[in-house]
Amino acid sequence: MEFITNPYFYLAAVPAVLLAGISKGGFAGGLGVLAVPLMALAIPAPQAASVMLPILCLMDLVGSWSYHPHWDYKLLRRLMPGAVLGIGVGWLLFRHISPTALNLIIGLLAILFALQRLAGLQLKDTSRLPEWLRASWWTSLSGFTSTLAHAGGPPIMIYLLPKQLDKTVLVANLTLYFAMVNYLKLVPFAELGLLDARNLGTALVLAPLAPVGVYLGIWLHKRIDEKLFYRLSYIFLLLTGIKLIWSAL
Template sequence: MIQDPFFYLVSIPAVLIVGISKGGLGGGLGLIAVPLMALAVPPTTAAAIMLPILCLMDLVGLWKYRGLGDKSSLGVLLPAAVVGIILGALTFRYLSDDHIRLIVGTIAILFTLNYYLRSRGRGARAPSRIRGSLWGSLAGFTSFSVHAGGAPLNIYLLPLRLEKADYIATTIVFFAAVNYIKLVPYTLLGQFNSDLLLTSAVLAIFAPVGVLSGAWLQHRINQQLFYHLCYGFLLLAGIKLYYDALG
């Protein structure tokens, strides 16, 4: 089990933020976990620790939002995500920790800039099998590598302007399926060991707390302020990872 206090200083808030995001804000901040944890451990280690925790969060979210979700979008996104997961597993051995840091840092920075700079007020976009397959496969690939599938998934889903509950439920179902599928290649690639799983078990205490808090806060928190703060921290984490990879 990891003993470094700094690891828990960054990991506990990361788990809580991801849980709150999954429970009430559509899971868009799932990206924040690995960059924050990677400030204390290698990105691949952070991803392995987070996967069982994400699976637990998904179970809580599935129960909370049962019966909701956009089934037509899921029918396009999930098969494409499986392709992305397979590609991620096949290329895993060719990526060093610095490569992963660059990928995570780039995604974190671009996703944050997209959040702050994207235009608002556009009308709803019609569903598209082509766009859904493209962004779904990219979501599967980035989710496998660093649990950062929220960015490409949201690029497809947000313009559809789904009802809030259906949007949140769609993201929960998508990542529940993706995360449980990822358990197979993660195991085959030797990503898990007893120390990491014990660390996951300790941090998992905060998983249902985060998800249920997110569901409770959905109608009680200033969502814009929450996102501004979290994306600000995400931008700083992305810049730090970029600096570490190139240093």
């Protein structure tokens, strides 16, 4: 079996995988986006994304099953068409778009939204767009950025967090949403030649950490107050945006 042997990679990858699992299992994935930048400290970013994708798919299986009684199929039917469109666009542009530009855009968007929510400011939606069109916009952006950098969390959270869903309903449906998104992403990643033997072997080495992180996140989720949960989610979103901009600069 082939796998990455650089010890410095594992110093970054082990906490990255655990952090992604905790975030996915208990906190709506807010800090999961940090996994690829952390791994990219030791390996190229496209390779880091390729190693993380099978691990994310495993986390999604564990998390989705744990939260399945709380799935909202009506909500998911609203979210998935735009996500599929975004994945397709990301597939077409994967070799052409600058990761730096992407990190800057998503980072700024995440920071501005998180600061607005933490400050208690209520921004009115003056677009007068129907709900399905707003959902399609944010989920398309989520699918697009998820394909390029596993950074689909901030756009979908910008759409869902203001709805003030029950914290368990929010995490349950985000977990299933990203399960479907990540499994769909296997197709473009395979076609682009990113799921080679070395990357898959490395993912297999790190795979045992995936359920550990998810179940730790679930354990924390059950012990945190809902108001605190949302505040933590906004803080996680803020930290994510800072990290994305830091990586870009």
